Each structure stands twice: as C-alpha cells, then as structure tokens.
Amino acid sequence: MSELADLYQEIILDHNKRPRNFREMPECTCQADGLNPLCGDEVKVLVRLEDDKLSDVAFQGQGCAISRASASMMTGKTKGRSTAEARELAGRVRDMLVGPEVEPPRELGDLAALSGVRKFPARIKCAMLPWHTLEAALSGRVKVSTE
Amino acid sequence: MPPFDPSEIRADFPILGTEVNGRPLVYLDNAATSQKPRQVLDTMDRFYREQNGNIHRGVHYLSQVATEAYDRAREKVARFIGAPSPREIVFVRGATEGINLVAHGLARCWLRTDDEILLTRMEHHANIVPWQQAAAQTGARIVVVDVTADGRIDREDFVRKLGPRTKAVSFVHASNALGTINPAAELIRLAHGVGAVVLLDGCQSAPHFRVDVAALGCDFFVFSGHKVCGPTGIGVLYGTSEWLEKLPVYQTGGDMIGRVSFEQGTTFLEPPEKFEAGTPDIAGAIGLGAAVDYLESLGLDAVEEAEQRLLEHVTPRLLAVPGVKLYGSVERKVPILSFTMDGVHPHDIGTILDTDGIAVRAGHHCAQPLMKHYGIPGTARASFAFYNTTEEADVLVASLRKIGKMFA
Numbered sequence: 022m023s024e025l026a027d028l029y030q031e032i033i034l035d036h037n038k039r040p041r042n043f044r045e046m047p048e049c050t051c052q053a054d055g056l057n058p059l060c061g062d063e064v065k066v067l068v069r070l071e072d073d074k075l076s077d078v079a080f081q082g083q084g085c086a087i088s089r090a091s092a093s094m095m096t097g098k099t100k101g102r103s104t105a106e107a108r109e110l111a112g113r114v115r116d117m118l119v120g121p122e123v124e125p126p127r128e129l130g131d132l133a134a135l136s137g138v139r140k141f142p143a144r145i146k147c148a149m150l151p152w153h154t155l156e157a158a159l160s161g162r163v164k165v166s167t168e
Numbered sequence: 169m170p171p172f173d174p175s176e177i178r179a180d181f182p183i184l185g186t187e188v189n190g191r192p193l194v195y196l197d198n199a200a201t202s203q204k205p206r207q208v209l210d211t212m213d214r215f216y217r218e219q220n221g222n223i224h225r226g227v228h229y230l231s232q233v234a235t236e237a238y239d240r241a242r243e244k245v246a247r248f249i250g251a252p253s254p255r256e257i258v259f260v261r262g263a264t265e266g267i268n269l270v271a272h273g274l275a276r277c278w279l280r281t282d283d284e285i286l287l288t289r290m291e292h293h294a295n296i297v298p299w300q301q302a303a304a305q306t307g308a309r310i311v312v313v314d315v316t317a318d319g320r321i322d323r324e325d326f327v328r329k330l331g332p333r334t335k336a337v338s339f340v341h342a343s344n345a346l347g348t349i350n351p352a353a354e355l356i357r358l359a360h361g362v363g364a365v366v367l368l369d370g371c372q373s374a375p376h377f378r379v380d381v382a383a384l385g386c387d388f389f390v391f392s393g394h395k396v397c398g399p400t401g402i403g404v405l406y407g408t409s410e411w412l413e414k415l416p417v418y419q420t421g422g423d424m425i426g427r428v429s430f431e432q433g434t435t436f437l438e439p440p441e442k443f444e445a446g447t448p449d450i451a452g453a454i455g456l457g458a459a460v461d462y463l464e465s466l467g468l469d470a471v472e473e474a475e476q477r478l479l480e481h482v483t484p485r486l487l488a489v490p491g492v493k494l495y496g497s498v499e500r501k502v503p504i505l506s507f508t509m510d511g512v513h514p515h516d517i518g519t520i521l522d523t524d525g526i527a528v529r530a531g532h533h534c535a536q537p538l539m540k541h542y543g544i545p546g547t548a549r550a551s552f553a554f555y556n557t558t559e560e561a562d563v564l565v566a567s568l569r570k571i572g573k574m575f576a
Contacts, residue, residue: 024523025523028519029574034575060530061536061539084513084545085513085515085516087516141519143519
C-alpha cells in the first residue's frame with residue numbers, strides 16, 4: 022500500500038483532477054504530438070518561444086493520472102525557462118525515474134512527487150511521455166512515440 | 169454433466185494458488201490468456217521427457233509415438249469444435265496466423281479488384297489488418313458494419329452492406345472487448361446468401377461455450393490454444409475440405425510436399441499437411457489436445473453455466489460502483505466486463521488493482537476502431553473463467569470502490 026500511496030500522492034491526484042495549462046494555444050510557435058502506443062495515451066504539447074524562452078507552455082490530450090499530472094506540472098515548471106533549462110529539467114526527471122535511486126534534487130520541486138513512479142516500471146513511459154513530447158516540440162519534430 | 173466444485177477445479181491450476189504483491193492472485197485477465205491446469209503441464213512435460221521425436225518421418229519408436237500423439241490431438245480438436253473431419257483442422261501458431269493464412273490465400277485465389285470484404289467495427293486488430301493487406305494486394309475494398317450502442321453488430325447495417333460485390337465476410341463470434349456473443353449462424357447464412365466466403369473468429373467463443381462449426385456453417389473458424397487452457401504458440405484453423413483444397417499453399421518447405429524435384433517441379437500434400445510446412449509445434453498441439461480433454465471432462469455446458477452464474481453475480485455489483493459505465497450490455501455475453509470509471513483512467517485502475525493482486529487488462533484491447541466508436545481511449549476489462557469464484561468478483565468490486573474514493 023505504501024508504494025501505491027507514493028505513486029498516487031495527493032499532488033498527483035490534484036493535478037490529474039485539475040490539470041494546469043490544459044488548453045489550446047492559437048499563438049504557439051512549436052508543438053508536437055506524443056503517443057504511447059501501448060496504452061493509447063496521447064498528449065499534445067504547445068509552446069510559445071520568444072527569444073529562446075518558453076513564454077507559454079500548454080498541453081492537451083488524454084491520458085492516465087500519471088501522464089496528466091506529469092504534463093500539468095511540466096507546463097508550470099518550464100514556463101519562463103530557456104530551451105536549455107527546459108531540456109535539462111527533462112533530463113533530471115528522466116534521471117529521477119530511471120537513474121540510480123537518490124533523493125530528488127531540490128530544483129525539481131513538486132515534480133519530485135513523480136519519484137514514486139520508479140517502483141512501477143510499466144508506468145515510467147506514462148510519466149515521461151509529456152517530457153519526450155516537449156523535447157520533440159523544441160527540436161522541431163512534430164510526432165514522438167514512446168515505443 | 170453435473171456442475172463442478174470450483175474449489176476442486178482451482179486445485180488443478182498451480183498458478184491460482186500463488187500470491188501477487190502479497191495478496192492472493194485474483195486472475196481476471198482470461199480473455200488475454202487463460203491459466204493452465206496441471207493436466208496440460210504434465211502432458212507436455214511427459215512428451216519432452218519420454219516421447220520427444222519428430223513426426224511423419226521416422227521409422228523409429230519415438231517418431232511413431234510423437235506422430236500418433238500429434239494426430240490424436242488433431243482428432244480431439246476436431247471433435248471439440250464439431251468439425252466433420254480432422255482433415256479440416258490445420259495447426260497454426262494462433263488465431264492471428266490462421267486469419268493471415270486465409271486472407272493471404274483468398275487474395276491469391278478468390279479476391280479481385282473492386283470486390284468487397286465485409287468486417288465489423290468490433291473486430292480485433294488481428295481480424296482487420298490481414299484483410300487490409302489482402303485488399304491492398306488485390307484492389308478489393310474493406311466495408312465496415314456498424315456496432316450498436318449496446319454492443320451488437322448492427323444487423324440492418326450488415327444486411328444493407330452485403331451485396332453482389334461482397335466476396336468475403338469475417339467477424340468475431342464473441343467480442344474480446346465487449347463480451348457480446350454475435351448471432352453467428354444467422355449472419356453466416358446471410359453472407360452465404362450473396363455467395364461470400366465466411367471466416368468466424370472464435371478466440372473468445374471456444375473457451376466459453378460449445379462451438380459446432382458444422383451447425384454454424386462457417387467456411388473458416390480460428391481460435392488460439394492459449395485461451396482454452398492450452399499452451400501459447402499453437403492455434404487452430406478449421407476450414408471446410410472444399411475451401412482448404414481451393415486455398416493455395418501458405419508457407420512452404422518440408423512436411424508439406426509430395427515430391428520435390430528441380431526438373432519436374434514440386435507437388436504438395438493434401439490439406440491439412442499442405443498448410444503445415446516445417447516441424448510444427450508438436451508439444452503445443454499435444455498440450456492443446458490435453459487442454460481440450462480437460463474442458464471436455466468438466467463439460468462445456470457446465471463451464472458455460474458456471475461462468476454465466478459468475479456474470480450474473482458480478483454485473484449488478486460492478487454497476488453499483490459509483491461512476492462505473494459498462495461497455496457491452498447485451499443479454500448473451502461471455503464473461504467479459506469492459507468498463508470505465510468517471511475521473512479514473514483505465515491504466516490507473518489496472519495499476520491499483522494489481523497492487524491488490526487483481527489482474528485485469530487496461531487499454532484498447534487491440535480494438536482501436538471500437539474504442540473510437542465509443543469515443544473513449546480504452547477501458548478496464550475484467551474477464552472471468554470457470555475457475556474464478558464469486559469471492560474473487562467481490563474482491564474486484566471492493567477494490568474498485570476504494571479506487572473511486574481515492575480519485576474522488
């Protein structure tokens with residue numbers, strides 16, 4: 022039960038229920054669609070880039086609590102950052118989920134709530150899907166798949 | 169056949185006594201694969217330990233023993249589905265290979281440009297993609313019959329879409345994603361009325377009730393061994409003698425030839441050997457024979473009765489869980505319950521149930537067109553077998569109630 026409580030922490034359930042920046046963005050400058058073919062989760066990440074800065078980040082699509090919460094927190098944490106900072110953050114989330122088990126770095130903030138996912142290998146792709154999709158959008162790719 | 173005692177039946181399945189995540193396993197993913205009784209495990213073990221030889225080629229003792237066991241398995245399977253002759257049973261890897269064999273063969277001997285292949289929106293991907301390939305090869309078109317809101321093949325739409333161009337009809341006997349049992353005999357009769365050849369996908373019917381392919385009247389019937397308590401890697405294609413003769417060879421090589429000559433060309437054996445190139449899954453076929461024996465020893469009518477009782481127990485309890493919506497609500501169903509819960513994604517349901525030791529499937533169930541029809545990304549699916557108990561059903565329902573509270 023404790024692993025389950027670690028996975029579905031209050032903050033994850035809250036972001037799942039009330040996802041932030043879950044909206045369209047007509048003025049976006051780059052976007053990408055992410056697909057997890059195994060479960061059918063789909064996420065669209067929309068970004069407005071101004072002078073290498075992510076001035077706005079939003080997402081749309083359908084997914085499980087883990088992918089929705091991850092996407093929701095991602096939009097908040099990357100808004101206002103440079104593309105390099107956003108990519109670095111994506112790397113830190115990946116390290117937290119699949120790297121050696123260490124205390125999540127402080128700069129992850131609320132994203133540390135995703136650390137419980139590492140105990141559920143089948144769900145790591147769910148948590149990473151929005152981040153892969155953000156990286157794809159920033160690299161000018163339009164489609165990305167977790168397979 | 170008198171009804172059996174579930175607790176005695178369960179003792180036949182070693183895996184049902186195990187624990188998952190510290191809880192007794194509640195295995196409700198039978199539509200994905202069934203568990204195996206020790207009668208099947210022992211038969212296969214004994215084959216490899218005491219009877220292993222290659223078939224149809226040896227004068228030696230083991231080859232003869234293996235050949236006899238393989239041929240006997242074919243006879244058992246023929247009886248199991250009511251095939252008039254074991255010569256109409258082709259061993260394949262699974263239902264998927266069976267459908268590929270038929271679709272590929274019909275593309276070469278039957279389908280022409282502008283012909284129509286009639287499928288339905290509730291098909292498994294395995295009964296869609298091979299036909300798309302056949303259509304691409306021949307210039308034939310796929311026509312799709314609609315599904316009603318309660319999860320039936322829309323009969324009127326089926327009739328409307330049948331026509332003089334319809335050359336092949338392929339549909340599912342019982343839906344893996346909804347549980348619906350389709351009125352196969354009637355639909356087959358309608359399809360034959362326009363001269364179409366008919367394949368029936370029996371993956372979810374063969375495990376749950378008595379199938380009689382002769383009475384159904386289909387030209388082809390496929391099912392997978394691993395869903396009827398047999399091993400993976402073995403499946404069955406039934407075809408009428410007429411069609412198996414008409415269909416061209418599929419894979420070629422040893423075991424399926426009469427004579428091979430560089431000068432005079434090569435001749436092929438008669439069906440079913442014509443379609444069984446190379447050394448087949450001998451142990452798998454023998455294991456499937458043992459699985460069929462096991463189900464027959466319980467009685468297919470008793471299996472159906474036990475499962476229908478489970479379905480009657482669990483359906484109202486599941487529907488009473490707040491936010492649960494059931495997909496597939498017709499009267500005649502195999503024990504498959506496909507559902508969603510408001511505010512909870514099927515994958516989250518699957519993960520949380522797993523921590524309670526409950527195995528279900530979450531996702532699109534290889535039926536993406538059907539999920540699109542209902543406008544949902546997927547469902548959670550609890551699929552029962554005769555060895556499940558009402559107590560297990562209650563464990564599922566209690567766990568779902570807990571999930572509902574967690575996500576409220």
